[in-house]
Amino acid sequence: MINIEEIKRFLIEYTGPKIKLMEVCGTHTGSIVKNGIRSLLSPSIKLVSGPGCPVCVTPSNYIDLLMKYAESKKYAILTFGDLIRVPGTKASLSEAKASGGSVEIIYSPMDAVEIALNNSEKNYVLAAVGFETTIPAYALLLDKLTEMEITNVKLFTSLKTIGPALDWLCKSEPDIDGFIAPGHVASVTGTSVYNYLANKYHKPFCIAGFSAEHILVAIYDLVVQTSNARHEVHNLYRSIVSDKGNPKAMKIIEKYFEPSSVYWRGIGVIDHSGYVLRKAYMDYTIEFPSEEKAILKESNGCRCGEVIIGRIEPKECPLFGKVCTPVNPIGPCMVSHEGTCGIHYNMHE
Amino acid sequence: MEILGESQKITMAHGSGGSATRMLVEELFQKNFGNDALDKMEDAAVIDVPSGKIAYTTDSFVVTPIFFQGGDIGKLSVCGTLNDLLVMGATPKYLTAGFILEEGMDMKDLEEIVKSMAAIARDTNIKIVAGDTKVIEGKGGIYINTSGLGFINQKPLHTSNVKPGDAVILSGTLGNHHACILSQRMNIENTISSDCAYLGEMVQNLIKEEIEIKTMRDVTRGGLATVLNEIADGSNTTIGLLEENIPVDPEVKSFCDILGLDPLYMANEGKLVCFVPQEDAQKALNIIKNSNYGEKAAIVGEVIKREDVAVTVTTRIGGKRILKALQGEGLPRIC
Numbered sequence: 280m281i282n283i284e285e286i287k288r289f290l291i292e293y294t295g296p297k298i299k300l301m302e303v304c305g306t307h308t309g310s311i312v313k314n315g316i317r318s319l320l321s322p323s324i325k326l327v328s329g330p331g332c333p334v335c336v337t338p339s340n341y342i343d344l345l346m347k348y349a350e351s352k353k354y355a356i357l358t359f360g361d362l363i364r365v366p367g368t369k370a371s372l373s374e375a376k377a378s379g380g381s382v383e384i385i386y387s388p389m390d391a392v393e394i395a396l397n398n399s400e401k402n403y404v405l406a407a408v409g410f411e412t413t414i415p416a417y418a419l420l421l422d423k424l425t426e427m428e429i430t431n432v433k434l435f436t437s438l439k440t441i442g443p444a445l446d447w448l449c450k451s452e453p454d455i456d457g458f459i460a461p462g463h464v465a466s467v468t469g470t471s472v473y474n475y476l477a478n479k480y481h482k483p484f485c486i487a488g489f490s491a492e493h494i495l496v497a498i499y500d501l502v503v504q505t506s507n508a509r510h511e512v513h514n515l516y517r518s519i520v521s522d523k524g525n526p527k528a529m530k531i532i533e534k535y536f537e538p539s540s541v542y543w544r545g546i547g548v549i550d551h552s553g554y555v556l557r558k559a560y561m562d563y564t565i566e567f568p569s570e571e572k573a574i575l576k577e578s579n580g581c582r583c584g585e586v587i588i589g590r591i592e593p594k595e596c597p598l599f600g601k602v603c604t605p606v607n608p609i610g611p612c613m614v615s616h617e618g619t620c621g622i623h624y625n626m627h628e
Numbered sequence: 629m630e631i632l633g634e635s636q637k638i639t640m641a642h643g644s645g646g647s648a649t650r651m652l653v654e655e656l657f658q659k660n661f662g663n664d665a666l667d668k669m670e671d672a673a674v675i676d677v678p679s680g681k682i683a684y685t686t687d688s689f690v691v692t693p694i695f696f697q698g699g700d701i702g703k704l705s706v707c708g709t710l711n712d713l714l715v716m717g718a719t720p721k722y723l724t725a726g727f728i729l730e731e732g733m734d735m736k737d738l739e740e741i742v743k744s745m746a747a748i749a750r751d752t753n754i755k756i757v758a759g760d761t762k763v764i765e766g767k768g769g770i771y772i773n774t775s776g777l778g779f780i781n782q783k784p785l786h787t788s789n790v791k792p793g794d795a796v797i798l799s800g801t802l803g804n805h806h807a808c809i810l811s812q813r814m815n816i817e818n819t820i821s822s823d824c825a826y827l828g829e830m831v832q833n834l835i836k837e838e839i840e841i842k843t844m845r846d847v848t849r850g851g852l853a854t855v856l857n858e859i860a861d862g863s864n865t866t867i868g869l870l871e872e873n874i875p876v877d878p879e880v881k882s883f884c885d886i887l888g889l890d891p892l893y894m895a896n897e898g899k900l901v902c903f904v905p906q907e908d909a910q911k912a913l914n915i916i917k918n919s920n921y922g923e924k925a926a927i928v929g930e931v932i933k934r935e936d937v938a939v940t941v942t943t944r945i946g947g948k949r950i951l952k953a954l955q956g957e958g959l960p961r962i963c
Binding site for chain 2: 283287306309312313314315316317318319386491492495604605606616617624625626
């Protein structure tokens with residue numbers, strides 16, 4: 280057995296070939312920066328951040344549409360706080376709010392039930408953004424809405440599943456040597472998707488929790504696997520993540536949602552990489568207008584799209600820290616508390 | 629509340645300047661705050677001031693919810709302003725209180741808030757010598773502005789006094805007020821209580837024991853990270869913190885872990901950070917630990933010669949992290 284001090288020594292003294300690892304999940308990015316993990320690694324081990332921040336992969340015209348609904352006065356928007364300052368192609372929901380649009384912050388999708396009941400004369404659009412970690416909560420909300428026959432809340436979805444995006448990444452960014460897989464998502468989906476990818480692309484995956492120790496052990500595991508040309512899936516997070524995931528959560532997702540090909544900011548459309556409401560529940564959703572789907576709009580000069588696939592580091596974007604700051608964010612990665620640029624900026628990485 | 633006749637709610641009449649205002653002032657504010665200066669009920673309070681320097685500050689309080697575990701907006705509005713005076717090395721003496729009340733405010737709530745302000749003032753021997761009330765349209769909310777005046781006997785404390793080698797002492801755990809307010813807004817049930825408190829006894833004890841205090845700050849909005857950045861920049865030094873020495877209550881830590889919050893950036897309402905020469909550090913720590921609200925105090929870091937960054941943290945695992953001041957928005961209406 281190797282202990283954490285020996286792992287730390289190994290990682291700082293590593294002199295083998297250069298290795299590039301991706302942490303997929305924004306919470307991992309936050310923990311890496313917060314714990315000063317990079318200062319514990321040899322210059323030959325590089326960590327890049329992945330597309331695991333739901334807000335960051337949400338297309339900018341999704342925000343534009345939300346703003347249109349807010350400004351139309353026909354709808355009030357319900358959203359998590361993370362999304363409110365994310366810029367669309369022109370402005371953000373906080374600006375829509377300041378100019379009289381109705382935008383309310385919720386802390387849980389379930390908050391929508393009480394809000395809708397207390398304001399039955401108003402119609403609400405719930406900005407439903409997230410991965411499998413959040414989607415069951417939207418499904419539970421739909422359970423309540425249908426059961427209580429609440430009709431004045433509609434979900435406007437930008438829901439994603441990480442597997443197909445990782446598949447795309449393995450294909451298009453082949454210099455990534457291994458992945459720290461997202462622990463929370465895996466707790467819902469299980470580990471089969473990582474086995475599939477590991478075999479298909481011959482890349483190691485390590486499912487880890489979010490403590491400094493977990494992350495160090497995961498990096499150590501991926502470096503050792505890479506050095507030995509191995510490509511296994513190791514699960515360090517067995518207390519939370521079982522191989523089969525959370526069948527109950529997956530079942531309720533499947534009850535209300537079906538897979539769909541959706542647009543990822545910075546990447547484009549990926550087949551079966553998201554969820555939309557099933558036909559039977561169309562009354563509870565506002566569909567993404569078909570003419571909007573293909574639009575690839577980015578704010579001028581913003582390179583968030585390359586940051587979320589690990590192609591560049593935040594500081595390589597010419598806007599980073601100059602015109603784009605948490606106070607005046609140009610791209611989504613600077614806004615969200617899971618966004619790579621915002622984390623790097625705040626932690627001075 | 630019978631004192632105001634049949635009115636149970638604040639109405640526009642209470643802000644008119646007429647008889648309803650007078651009744652509110654006399655039956656509520658004067659009755660609870662009463663003292664020789666206030667009781668004259670003139671346009672301004674006339675007070676005695678010794679020779680020397682005075683410290684003078686003001687703060688407005690807009691916290692929501694107005695009642696929270698460990699305090700209320702009234703207690704906060706008194707403690708917050710008094711602590712601002714204290715950390716300048718002043719002995720607080722007088723306060724003024726301005727109330728902006730929204731129409732529909734529950735009279736019982738207002739009475740409770742006023743009583744809690746009066747209780748702190750009484751306990752700390754501070755006089756609330758002037759006040760004002762306005763009523764505006766709204767949903768029954770309340771906003772309080774307090775101004776405070778204190779006397780300074782010794783050299784005023786200033787950030788530029790801080791020098792490499794000084795120790796950084798934090799008077800207790802981080803994040804309690806912030807986590808308490810956020811929990812209540814999110815309807816999360818827990819036992820996290822605000823740390824809202826007046827730190828007069830702690831500071832008096834340090835002064836009595838002749839600790840050479842270089843500077844002090846209360847650790848409010850923006851959290852410890854922001855306060856330390858200001859001190860490091862103001863004294864042209866770098867401050868190095870040790871993460872494992874920074875006290876955080878386990879329940880607050882779990883709450884932060886779940887929500888992705890960092891206690892170093894969270895607001896407190898009864899914590900101060902104090903810079904003393906290294907040789908006084910242990911003695912100062914013991915004094916703080918034996919004072920009210922100081923039992924969890926710790927030496928959390930030290931001042932070094934200025935490097936290219938203002939504040940660094942050595943993390944529990946031995947990594948190095950740079951701590952910037954809070955960027956963007958914190959939690960609105962936290963105090």
